[in-house]
Amino acid sequence: MGRSAAGLGAALLPQGACGPGEAGEACSIVLDVEAGAALVVVWSETATRMTVTVATVGGIVVGRWQAGFGDDGIAVVDARDLEASTTYVAAIGLDDGKVMEPHGFVTAPRDDDARPVRLAWSADIDPDPAYDSPIFETLAAQGAEAFVSLGDWPYADNPPLPVTLEEYRDRHVLARGWAKLQPWLHGASVRAILDDHEVGNDWDAGTYAADPARHDAALTAWDEWFPRRGGGPRYQRWRWGAHLECFLLDTRSFRSSSDDVDGPAKTMVGATQLAWLLDGVIGSSAAFKLIFTTVPLDFGHGVDHWAGYLTERDAILDALAAAATPGVLFLSADQHWFGAYQHRLGAREFQVGPLARGPAPLPPLRPGILGRAREYNFGLLDASVDGLRVRALGAAGGVLWDETFTPADLTLRR
Ligand SMILES: [Fe+2]
Structure with missing residues (x-):
């Protein structure tokens, strides 16, 4: 089992409104953005699945993806079919009830x-x-x-x-x-x-x-x-x-x-x-x-x-x-x-x-x-x-x- 979180405590993210007392620590990052794609990478102490919803800044949802967490506590979604040179918001939902801060990111120009x-x-x-x-x-x-x-x-x-x-x-x-x-x-x-x-x-x-x-x-x-x-x-x-x-x-x-x-x-x-x-x-x-x-x-x-x-x-x-x-x-x-x-x-x-x-x-x-x-x-x-x-x-x-x-x-x- 690979999900220890030694000494996290106050060092981690500001706590959002957690679920029914079972949500653990979690953190996220957006990696390797291209003109049409972005990797959303999440570590969670307790979640088993995540849903990533990508929307425009105007709130139009352009895609929704799900992924499971591995034994390493990591889940990865490759959000695809995005438009170039566009600002998006990625919202991350975890099945342990943890509320994650959304990510803003910009895709590469063509x-x-x-x-x-x-x-x-x-x-x-x-x-x-x-x-x-x-x-x-x-x-x-x-x-x-x-x-x-x-x-x-x-x-x-x-x-x-x-x-x-x-x-x-x-x-x-x-x-x-x-x-x-x-x-x-x-x-x-x-x-x-x-x-x-x-x-x-x-x-x-x-x-x-x-x-x-x-x-x-x-x-x-x-x-x-x-x-x-x-x-x-x-x-x-x-x-x-x-x-x-x-x-x-x-x-x-x-x-x-x-x-x-x-x-x-x-x-x-x-x-x-x-x-x-x-x-x-x-x-x-x-x-x-x-x-x-x-x-x-x-x-x-x-x-x-x-x-x-x-x-x-x-x-x-x-x-x-x-x-x-x-x-x-x-x-x-x-x-x-x-x-x-x-x-x-x-x-x-x-x-x-x-x-x-x-x-x-x-x-x-x-x-x-x-x-x-x-x-x-x-x-x-x-x-x-x-x-x-x-x-x-x-x-x-x-x-x-x-x-x-x-x-x-x-x-x-x-
Ligand atoms: Fe260094």
């Missing part, structure tokens, strides 16, 4: 629709009160249509380090159900990838080999809590209108040990994902190709990021320069400060986070570091016919960076 769009991205969510700030209110106020989560949500490896699947699941309950997140999570959809702390600090092929059972438990829990339409690999790509195509890399599941000597045999993403990335980016018809990598291309601490995988990183940059693909931008997190970077061949990158975890000390300045800020932050991406505007905002909304690019500005050149 690939040929050039209307302005706004996405947000960041990482690092730990409900420990030590990291409290107004950042989630600030994030919710931006009205981003979707949020890209670059991992460390949850910090599953906070002590005591989980061992079993049950223990890893409990960490997801705490991090997903955190009351502070709910106003934001109920107004936007999420695309997510894991980084290291969902499993263990800086995990890689070496730590996996030393303790496969624990790593498998952690990955199983993550897959349950971030289900993917159709299964398949954790890395994914999706369009958001005419301007944006997003490529969300899995930099953990296929990586060599960080301590291996750099060279052709050392990989961050694996050969299959690497080919998928280059084919996808070079072949994309979107004005901007956003490459989301949990770890930055350089300028971080140690070798857990691409600085320890420079051979493969440079092969990616060389291929993009050889193709002269316009509109390529790298977006990262992980290091716990904001950074604006320029790499070889003119590649540009913005590193954001943390949302709710301690900002980290800054390593020494190096050429290519254009700016940094050691505070809670997230990134905003506004794409329109005028270009791609990238901003980084602090917890109270202070602007840490504001720069606008044309596709030509973001073309890697030899």
Whole structure:
């Protein structure tokens, strides 16, 4: 039985009007929204079935779906046949009588629709009160249509380090159900990838080999809590209108040990994902190709990021320069400060986070570091016919960076 809810208590959602005294805790999220579909994912302590009703903001019901809860306490509905660029409300009914807060979400524009769009991205969510700030209110106020989560949500490896699947699941309950997140999570959809702390600090092929059972438990829990339409690999790509195509890399599941000597045999993403990335980016018809990598291309601490995988990183940059693909931008997190970077061949990158975890000390300045800020932050991406505007905002909304690019500005050149 996989439905424990250790220590939930006051940390979870504001209680709605519950049923006849039997309803347990529950929390929900909308994932992987496309032009015509949205995944509604619910965890419940006690329910056995849910009904998801999707309606327009004007109250017209466009569909109703049912799903059962598994032993993991998760139920998933893929709401389909939705209209593009439309705001919907998803109401969730549970058979234990728990009343859930509805979700508002916006479907993606069609690939040929050039209307302005706004996405947000960041990482690092730990409900420990030590990291409290107004950042989630600030994030919710931006009205981003979707949020890209670059991992460390949850910090599953906070002590005591989980061992079993049950223990890893409990960490997801705490991090997903955190009351502070709910106003934001109920107004936007999420695309997510894991980084290291969902499993263990800086995990890689070496730590996996030393303790496969624990790593498998952690990955199983993550897959349950971030289900993917159709299964398949954790890395994914999706369009958001005419301007944006997003490529969300899995930099953990296929990586060599960080301590291996750099060279052709050392990989961050694996050969299959690497080919998928280059084919996808070079072949994309979107004005901007956003490459989301949990770890930055350089300028971080140690070798857990691409600085320890420079051979493969440079092969990616060389291929993009050889193709002269316009509109390529790298977006990262992980290091716990904001950074604006320029790499070889003119590649540009913005590193954001943390949302709710301690900002980290800054390593020494190096050429290519254009700016940094050691505070809670997230990134905003506004794409329109005028270009791609990238901003980084602090917890109270202070602007840490504001720069606008044309596709030509973001073309890697030899
Ligand atoms: Fe983190």
